[in-house]
Amino acid sequence: MSFDPKAHLAELLHAALQSVAPETPADIHLERPKQASHGDFASNLAMQLARALKDNPRKIAERLVRELPASPWLEKAEIAGAGFINFTLAPAAKTQIVRNVLTAADGFGRGTAPEGCRKVQVEFVSANPTGPLHVGHGRGAAYGASLASLLAFAGYQVCREYYVNDAGRQMDILAVSTWLRYLELFEEYVPFPPNAYQGGYVREMAEQVKATHQDRYVHSAEAILACAPPAPPRREDGAYTKDEKEQLESHLDGLISAAKDLLGEEWAYVHQHALTEQLADCREDLEAYGVHFDCWFSERSLYDTGMVAKAVAELERRGHIYVQDGAKWFRSTDFGDEKDRVVQRDNGLYTYFASDIAYHANKFERGFDKVIDIWGADHHGYIPRVRGALKALDIDDGKLDVALVQFVSLFRDGAKVSMSTRSGEFVTLRELREDVGNDACRFFYLLRKSDQALDFDLTLAKSESSDNPVYYVQYAHARICSVLGQWGGEAGGLAAADLGSLQSERELALCARLAEFPEVIAASARDYAPHAVAFYLRELAADFHGWYNAERLLVEDEQAKLARLALAVAVRQVLRNGLRILGVSTPEAM
């Protein structure tokens, strides 16, 4: 069994506490001081006890240190500052971590999920399949994928899910956009609405439909326009008034119902074609980004299987629904929301919220102990009503966590780039990946907290891609691989190396850094903060680069050489374990 210095010190302190203040309960908390001169671990136990014992913290610290049982692993325990006890470990207590890492290998740092909280679902991206993913989705994807990997590494059984919004009006708009572009190919010109999807991919889909089915879906422009309320006069600058915007929306709705009427059964084909194409494109994009999903959950399936109706009926049965102005309202104010919400409109259609209630009820029916939704920050107002619905259905809403990812603003040459899917002038995730590279892209996103708004400077990201922090970490990995190659020995045998020659400050600091890894994993999994892993890896790489520059690894002395190689391989292992979580590759040469 491997030796844990932190647990050992906690035991020593506990023993000392028993003789100094056996009656006083106190939790023993050890932390790693920021400053090296403060030792390897510090305890504030004496300060905690000061009030209960009505004594000076430093005096209490002195008594604790005096009562500390002797240990071969402890070099010294000093009292500092207001009453901290600083512990310095014996070198052997620090270097043994190298053996632990080499033995555990891929499993070093892995945790165990608490009993009864093992099955976790992480739902992320979930973008409408109405066009290419853009840089905002890229952030959600990077965050969600790393969080899922992090939780899996921390011992949870993780299901990665994408919620496909294939049932709503947005999909109808995409389908009708495709159809209008298709009609243009047959010289039937319906003025293309400015609020329909403008992107070039819509024309591509139109071409595909034409290639497969020729003129099968052609109807005259006159017939179509006759069914829809008129559009307002076109404004090239897009500055429509509020009234005109409403007109545009009803005009578009009119075109959609015209399409449904004229095409009849065949509308489903156009609709399905657009959905299938966009979903496939999205999936391919994400896979290439290294983001994988275990489950693609269809919103439409909730309607097809009656789950939406069932969820609303269940709320109704429990007396949380009332009818007003012909619509069904969920009394979410009873559960902490600021106003009640419509679940079924006066025209009989369910709202998006209704399917979301059914969706979340379904998530918990699937037996997850914890459900994590990753949403864009603009959805924050949505949280209380979803929680409210869960409470109304007697589902423990404490099992739902919502992580909000703040917006990404794109800057190019110092100017903000406007993004809008419908206008078609957004920067796609695909373009960004090809520009900056997958590794740099993912690492860049993860180098800041998800709840912090992010300015993505394209010019900078591209021009500085050669000294992007990700290369700094990968470079450390490549250097170690290179040294091992020149040594030519068998890395597997290094776990048995005598580590006694690892004595220098840098070497011991590097060992301490390695020992931190499991704690970093546990803390960042607890806080849903994969960025902490990225920061840790940068520090580990910095420690390594410093050591590498200061001391030669392949020295004459065989024992010293093997000890150093063992340390280097341990560093490489932790870099691998960490980068794997972040979805970043580990090149052997750069």
Place this chain on the structure above:
RNA sequence: CCGCCCGUAGCUCAACCGGAUAGAGCACCGGCCUUCUAAGCCGGGGGUUAGGGGUUCGAGUCCCUUCGGGCGGACCA
């Protein structure tokens, strides 16, 4: 007006659920390649943590308040 996120070096960001002298990167200045990858290392300057008040041994962190920024406040998704 109400709600959520936030305000830390010139810029982009950290700071282990209250700890010690607030740290990195970029940018700037000065050094280090006939020895394992210079995509690297070593050193230097740079701060009233937006302002004010409170809680306590101790506050960037918790509470109140002012100012400033972003995002929400649909029978849209």
